Amino acid sequence: MTHDLPSPAAPLKIGTRGSLLALAQAHETRDRLARAFDLPFEAFSIVVIKTTGDRIIDRPLKEIGGKGLFTREIEEALLDGGIDIAVHSMKDMPTLQPEGLLLDTYLPREDVRDAFISPRAASLTDLAPGTVVGTSSLRRSAQLRLRRPDLEVVEFRGNLQTRLMKLDQGVAEATFLAMAGLNRLKLEDVPYTPIETSVMLPALAQGAIGIERRQDDSRVAAMLEAIHDTPTGQRLAAERAFLAALDGSCETPIAGLAELDGSELHLRGEVLRPDGSEVVEDALRCPIEDGADAGRDMALKMLETAGPGFFDWRS
Numbered sequence: 001m002t003h004d005l006p007s008p009a010a011p012l013k014i015g016t017r018g019s020l021l022a023l024a025q026a027h028e029t030r031d032r033l034a035r036a037f038d039l040p041f042e043a044f045s046i047v048v049i050k051t052t053g054d055r056i057i058d059r060p061l062k063e064i065g066g067k068g069l070f071t072r073e074i075e076e077a078l079l080d081g082g083i084d085i086a087v088h089s090m091k092d093m094p095t096l097q098p099e100g101l102l103l104d105t106y107l108p109r110e111d112v113r114d115a116f117i118s119p120r121a122a123s124l125t126d127l128a129p130g131t132v133v134g135t136s137s138l139r140r141s142a143q144l145r146l147r148r149p150d151l152e153v154v155e156f157r158g159n160l161q162t163r164l165m166k167l168d169q170g171v172a173e174a175t176f177l178a179m180a181g182l183n184r185l186k187l188e189d190v191p192y193t194p195i196e197t198s199v200m201l202p203a204l205a206q207g208a209i210g211i212e213r214r215q216d217d218s219r220v221a222a223m224l225e226a227i228h229d230t231p232t233g234q235r236l237a238a239e240r241a242f243l244a245a246l247d248g249s250c251e252t253p254i255a256g257l258a259e260l261d262g263s264e265l266h267l268r269g270e271v272l273r274p275d276g277s278e279v280v281e282d283a284l285r286c287p288i289e290d291g292a293d294a295g296r297d298m299a300l301k302m303l304e305t306a307g308p309g310f311f312d313w314r315s
């Protein structure tokens with residue numbers, strides 16, 4: 001189905017970070033829009049924006065700051081008209097957007113699972129006690145420490161190629177990546193094994209691409225409506241309400257996932273101490289349209305279960 005393009009038909013500027021994954025996501029967005037409106041690729045331009053998070057690559061992320069790190073410059077460009085839409089990995093996005101911006105368009109979600117990456121081992125259970133595993137994710141490291149306290153977790157930043165090189169050099173025996181990233185980059189020669197969500201619950205919104213716009217841009221609103229994926233939106237409404245109520249920052253290991261099952265939504269959530277010494281988990285089923293309320297309520301209940309002190313590591 002093609003749609004009539006709301007006029008005027010100026011080229012649409014698509015803002016994105018410059019990583020290979022971000023570019024793949026921007027291209028997917030452009031391709032879906034081009035198909036929906038039967039437009040040539042020349043009707044779009046892809047604008048690469050360098051963010052603070054991209055610039056600082058030699059320090060752990062948790063030292064430099066919260067979640068806005070990879071989005072601030074992009075949202076500024078959106079607000080000042082330098083770009084018309086911004087394409088994001090939803091799992092990196094804060095739950096609140098700046099005044100004047102809306103983030104409510106989602107492309108169909110990719111595989112939500114994490115992948116175990118190792119040139120020498122097939123799965124977590126293959127690793128001998130004391131084995132070094134690299135990750136820069138607070139969530140993955142807490143989940144690992146909970147389930148395999150006998151392993152040694154080391155900080156592992158850098159792009160995908162850097163991390164794979166570190167594995168080859170033996171700096172660590174294994175690491176983790178989102179299946180969504182592997183699939184979107186078509187990295188078939190990376191030695192990976194998907195990890196079921198019952199073993200490692202993914203980050204909230206993992207595998208989902210979101211498209212942000214100016215609230216007052218009705219032309220863009222009409223265009224984005226044509227490529228929005230409703231089931232992904234329903235799942236993310238629950239997941240982001242859960243995250244918002246938990247006040248999730250990069251300093252809190254939180255995992256969670258909503259899945260649709262007929263007319264029901266199934267939500268699971270997990271909060272951990274960074275050292276893996278404690279975990280609070282919960283799950284619920286509700287009508288799909290109640291997902292956001294249920295996500296918030298589940299978060300509040302989990303906060304109560306965790307009790308004061310659970311989050312004491314936060315400064």
Ligand SMILES: NCc1[nH]cc(CCC(=O)O)c1CC(=O)O
Pocket residue numbers: 089090091092176177178180181205206207208209
């Ligand atoms: N935090 C970085 C990040 N943000 C989104 C993805 C993967 C793609 C996705 O989950 O949508 C990744 C890399 C990773 O976790 O392996």
